[in-house]
Amino acid sequence: METSYETIIIGGGVVGSSIAYHLSERNKGGILVLDKKFPLSGTSGSTQAWVWVHNKTPSWYAEFSMYSAELYPYLSKKIGDVEYKRTGGLSPFFNEADREKALLLAKTYESIGIKIKVLTREEALEKEPSLNPEVAGATYSSIDGNVNPFRLVDRYMRAAKKNGVQYSTYNKVTEIQKLPGKFMVVSQKGTFQCKNLVLAGGTWSRELGKMVDITIPINQLRGQILVTEPLKPFLNYTISGLRQAFNGEVLIGYSMEKEGFNRATTLEVMQETANLAVHYVPSLRKAKVVRAFSGIRAMPEDGFPILGRIPGVENLFVAATHSGVTLSPLIGTLMTELILDGDTSIPIDRYSITRFNNMETK
Amino acid sequence: MKAVETDVLIIGAGPAGLAAAFETASRGLDVTVIDESLSLGGQLIQQTQNLSSLPSDLSPMRGFELAAHLIKQIEEYDIRYLLGHRVIGFYQDGTIGITDEVDVFPVKTKKMIVATGAAENAVAFPKWTLPGVLTIGAAQTLINRDFVKPGNDAVIVGSSDFAMDVALQLSEVGVQVKGIVEKSTGVLSRNTEKVKQVNKIGIPIYVDSSIVEARGMGAVEEIVIKQEDRVFTEKADLVCIDGGRSPILDIFYQLGTSFGFQKELGGWVPQYNKDFQTDCKDVFLAGNAAGVSTQGALVLTGRLAGMNVCEALGAVSKETAAVEKKGLWKELEIVETKYNLDIWHARNRHVDNFTHPVLKDQFIS
Amino acid sequence: MDKSTIICRCEEISLEEIEKVISNGARTFDDIKRLTRCGMGPCQSKICNCLVAAAINEKTGTPFHEIPLPRMRMPISPIKLDTLATNSTTFSSVKSVLDEVELEDGKVR
Ligand SMILES: Cc1cc2nc3c(=O)[nH]c(=O)nc-3n(C[C@H](O)[C@H](O)[C@H](O)COP(=O)(O)OP(=O)(O)OC[C@H]3O[C@@H](n4cnc5c(N)ncnc54)[C@H](O)[C@@H]3O)c2cc1C
Ligand SMILES: Cc1cc2nc3c(=O)[nH]c(=O)nc-3n(C[C@H](O)[C@H](O)[C@H](O)COP(=O)(O)OP(=O)(O)OC[C@H]3O[C@@H](n4cnc5c(N)ncnc54)[C@H](O)[C@@H]3O)c2cc1C
Ligand code: FES
Numbered sequence: 001m002e003t004s005y006e007t008i009i010i011g012g013g014v015v016g017s018s019i020a021y022h023l024s025e026r027n028k029g030g031i032l033v034l035d036k037k038f039p040l041s042g043t044s045g046s047t048q049a050w051v052w053v054h055n056k057t058p059s060w061y062a063e064f065s066m067y068s069a070e071l072y073p074y075l076s077k078k079i080g081d082v083e084y085k086r087t088g089g090l091s092p093f094f095n096e097a098d099r100e101k102a103l104l105l106a107k108t109y110e111s112i113g114i115k116i117k118v119l120t121r122e123e124a125l126e127k128e129p130s131l132n133p134e135v136a137g138a139t140y141s142s143i144d145g146n147v148n149p150f151r152l153v154d155r156y157m158r159a160a161k162k163n164g165v166q167y168s169t170y171n172k173v174t175e176i177q178k179l180p181g182k183f184m185v186v187s188q189k190g191t192f193q194c195k196n197l198v199l200a201g202g203t204w205s206r207e208l209g210k211m212v213d214i215t216i217p218i219n220q221l222r223g224q225i226l227v228t229e230p231l232k233p234f235l236n237y238t239i240s241g242l243r244q245a246f247n248g249e250v251l252i253g254y255s256m257e258k259e260g261f262n263r264a265t266t267l268e269v270m271q272e273t274a275n276l277a278v279h280y281v282p283s284l285r286k287a288k289v290v291r292a293f294s295g296i297r298a299m300p301e302d303g304f305p306i307l308g309r310i311p312g313v314e315n316l317f318v319a320a321t322h323s324g325v326t327l328s329p330l331i332g333t334l335m336t337e338l339i340l341d342g343d344t345s346i347p348i349d350r351y352s353i354t355r356f357n358n359m360e361t362k
Numbered sequence: 363m364k365a366v367e368t369d370v371l372i373i374g375a376g377p378a379g380l381a382a383a384f385e386t387a388s389r390g391l392d393v394t395v396i397d398e399s400l401s402l403g404g405q406l407i408q409q410t411q412n413l414s415s416l417p418s419d420l421s422p423m424r425g426f427e428l429a430a431h432l433i434k435q436i437e438e439y440d441i442r443y444l445l446g447h448r449v450i451g452f453y454q455d456g457t458i459g460i461t462d463e464v465d466v467f468p469v470k471t472k473k474m475i476v477a478t479g480a481a482e483n484a485v486a487f488p489k490w491t492l493p494g495v496l497t498i499g500a501a502q503t504l505i506n507r508d509f510v511k512p513g514n515d516a517v518i519v520g521s522s523d524f525a526m527d528v529a530l531q532l533s534e535v536g537v538q539v540k541g542i543v544e545k546s547t548g549v550l551s552r553n554t555e556k557v558k559q560v561n562k563i564g565i566p567i568y569v570d571s572s573i574v575e576a577r578g579m580g581a582v583e584e585i586v587i588k589q590e591d592r593v594f595t596e597k598a599d600l601v602c603i604d605g606g607r608s609p610i611l612d613i614f615y616q617l618g619t620s621f622g623f624q625k626e627l628g629g630w631v632p633q634y635n636k637d638f639q640t641d642c643k644d645v646f647l648a649g650n651a652a653g654v655s656t657q658g659a660l661v662l663t664g665r666l667a668g669m670n671v672c673e674a675l676g677a678v679s680k681e682t683a684a685v686e687k688k689g690l691w692k693e694l695e696i697v698e699t700k701y702n703l704d705i706w707h708a709r710n711r712h713v714d715n716f717t718h719p720v721l722k723d724q725f726i727s
Numbered sequence: 728m729d730k731s732t733i734i735c736r737c738e739e740i741s742l743e744e745i746e747k748v749i750s751n752g753a754r755t756f757d758d759i760k761r762l763t764r765c766g767m768g769p770c771q772s773k774i775c776n777c778l779v780a781a782a783i784n785e786k787t788g789t790p791f792h793e794i795p796l797p798r799m800r801m802p803i804s805p806i807k808l809d810t811l812a813t814n815s816t817t818f819s820s821v822k823s824v825l826d827e828v829e830l831e832d833g834k835v836r
Binding site: 041042203261262263264265266267268270271292296 | 450451452453454459466616618725726727
């Protein structure tokens with residue numbers, strides 16, 4: 001295996017692999033992805049994988065998400081079928097107070113080109129007859145959908161490898177040295193050198209930051225998801241809280257727990273999630289749950305992506321975010337522009353790590 | 363609310379769980395036994411073969427007779443039985459969640475003994491998923507519990523003691539056993555008596571052999587066997603596969619105990635010390651869950667786990683416990699070395715490895 | 728063994744498919760599972776677990792004690808959502824998306 005590369009990406013999840021793939025579209029060869037385990041062993045393998053836009057706030061973040069969602073159809077043409085389905089997204093609500101909020105949301109987002117309809121009870125039930133008849137209404141947008149995260153990462157990897165990207169898996173990075181004009185990346189299987197270094201370590205980003213003496217303010221936030229046995233297709237939309245996958249399984253869950261790196265599941269959250277399921281879609285009562293799983297979100301301190309250069313260290317980049325599935329096509333595209341051209345077609349200054357004042361090197 | 367609070371929760375009412383129930387209930391502890399089946403006895407109740415290596419206080423008897431004996435032994439105690447109930451998971455604080463298929467409700471216990479037994483492993487060959495291909499345990503259940511004749515012409519894949527038992531039981535109910543196929547160079551069963559019986563009724567044993575494929579439209583009709591260079595076909599509507607058994611680990615995994623690997627005990631086994639206590643200090647284990655062994659040994663591990671729980675809860679004095687435990691380990695040694703020396707050695711290695719588990723912290727990413 | 732042999736009967740995954748992802752670097756049951764769905768069926772890998780371990784051992788020479796168990800999960804056996812649910816409609820850690828829409832001075836932020 002070669003030891004010298006133009007660009008090394010640490011982390012082969014959906015974020016790292018997307019960057020690797022998009023970079024390789026323009027620069028074949030000279031790219032190495034290092035992963036401490038196998039891609040998908042991190043958060044990208046334990047996610048709901050909605051490609052979700054319509055009720056992200058504030059509006060500039062929704063807009064950013066929309067641009068990424070818009071890239072999906074084209075992406076699937078390039079890298080192969082990732083089971084992307086633009087189903088449209090429905091967020092049901094059960095009281096009138098939420099309708100006020102929903103109307104406000106719809107009005108604000110009209111100006112940035114995200115069409116949100118606030119459905120009446122009847123409209124919501126007509127669109128999705130399985131919803132609880134007690135529903136008060138729902139917000140709806142046609143831009144939302146979902147994707148198969150396993151296929152997505154697998155196809156990114158395959159396409160990247162085809163373009164000459166190398167993957168070194170089960171190979172943990174333990175140390176990073178900055179030398180003039182290059183980095184030395186020390187890993188379990190050897191030392192590699194590169195000009196550009198991208199940190200895409202997801203929920204482990206803090207640990208990677210420490211290796212170059214910076215704080216990447218990423219915290220852990222657990223989410224538990226229930227999976228049912230395959231059911232015949234009956235859900236038309238991606239409903240916030242649950243979706244039906246290609247093979248008929250329904251994935252349910254939207255929990256947020258501060259449990260560090262502990263990926264266990266707990267009965268209390270599983271029961272609450274079951275409550276949510278039967279509350280939203282009563283016909284799920286009879287469906288059997290075959291599995292619960294949990295994932296650890298990489299949650300930036302303020303909730304928004306951390307993207308771009310790391311100031312003060314030449315050719316060092318970071319990409320760490322929640323909603324990485326939704327954002328991966330855009331992040332891959334923009335990080336490629338930044339690395340190769342020094343600038344991006346859509347501004348990402350807002351997402352710079354410099355916004356955190358505890359960023360000073362220590 | 364159906365919630366339960368108890369001193370000792372025993373999960374699994376097979377021979378190991380029943381033995382543990384006797385040890386603990388007879389010493390005055392408040393004991394709850396849960397099993398997903400509606401009857402006590404676990405896998406023992408369909409075992410009609412004679413059990414030879416039992417503890418010294420028990421005379422040789424058949425499997426279902428042992429079950430009856432163990433059940434009778436606990437009759438007089440006021441044990442809470444949750445039959446037809448399943449353990450489905452755990453709450454954050456370790457409280458057990460069980461279901462009666464109507465609700466899920468919590469069980470709080472001071473100590474728990476997990477005796478959930480072992481599961482049979484599969485053996486794969488082309489078309490092994492055709493109907494008519496079963497595990498030997500499933501075939502035995504059909505004959506002895508459901509009184510169903512599972513087929514007319516059978517081939518058995520594997521030659522353990524258990525395979526010999528099932529070969530004999532199939533013949534008894536009129537199934538023609540066409541052959542026993544073993545990939546090793548010799549018969550695996552150590553019970554020469556049983557192998558002799560199998561030979562006597564004319565069942566051929568093909569060693570150094572393998573299954574090339576099963577054939578059939580919608581169900582198995584024939585099976586292609588390869589012995590060295592010879593390939594031949596047997597008509598069969600029943601293929602019983604014996605891939606050995608492995609401890610059922612789900613509950614331990616959710617509890618977060620660590621595991622070690624011992625091939626002779628069935629592969630991955632929860633780590634435990636000489637007290638049959640896991641590294642979650644309130645969790646004890648017994649039976650095949652602690653390593654696949656013979657029925658006599660399973661009963662003894664149940665008694666050992668029970669005794670240790672009694673000691674931990676102060677139901678016996680340290681001194682009494684020490685004497686009893688020493689005696690039980692001695693018996694275990696006698697029964698297990700007589701049955702299979704390798705298993706005894708593996709068990710001791712496993713206990714020695716307690717402080718150096720290979721698999722741990724499985725939920726920390 | 729014949730390449731077409733089914734290893735995961737729930738999801739009908741063949742030995743060939745499993746060997747392919749092993750040659751792409753997958754090492755553990757869980758790696759293989761995510762790339763092929765082997766182990767994601769109704770039995771949740773109870774049946775194919777040992778067969779996959781044998782395939783990994785055969786293909787890579789990794790000894791069995793170095794092939795970790797698949798990650799096991801609740802529920803310990805399948806359970807109806809109705810049975811699992813407690814019928815409460817208040818949620819503490821489970822959120823609805825609209826909950827997250829933040830308002831500031833009566834406007835969406
Ligand atoms: C329950 C849940 C539901 C979610 N739902 C959605 C959703 O519906 N839509 C959406 O868009 N997003 C969703 N997300 C978020 C999304 O899954 C993540 O944002 C995304 O997967 C992050 O990808 P990543 O590549 O940054 O992280 P990861 O996939 O975790 O990749 C990081 C990689 O870095 C490697 N690594 C770390 N440290 C080192 C080191 N020292 N050396 C070598 N390699 C290292 C790791 O092995 C890992 O493979 C959800 C997340 C959770 C938990
Ligand atoms: C079908 C079958 C046939 C067998 N026949 C033979 C034979 O002929 N000869 C032989 O030597 N061995 C045989 N065995 C092996 C048998 O496992 C042992 O002989 C012995 O019964 C094991 O004792 P145990 O107490 O460890 O477990 P078991 O007898 O298996 O008891 C475990 C009990 O735990 C219960 N349980 C498991 N999980 C849960 C849960 N989550 N919630 C509630 N309850 C639970 C089960 O219902 C079961 O009753 C057979 C095994 C099987 C599977
Ligand atoms: S056989 Fe693989 S999941 Fe059931």
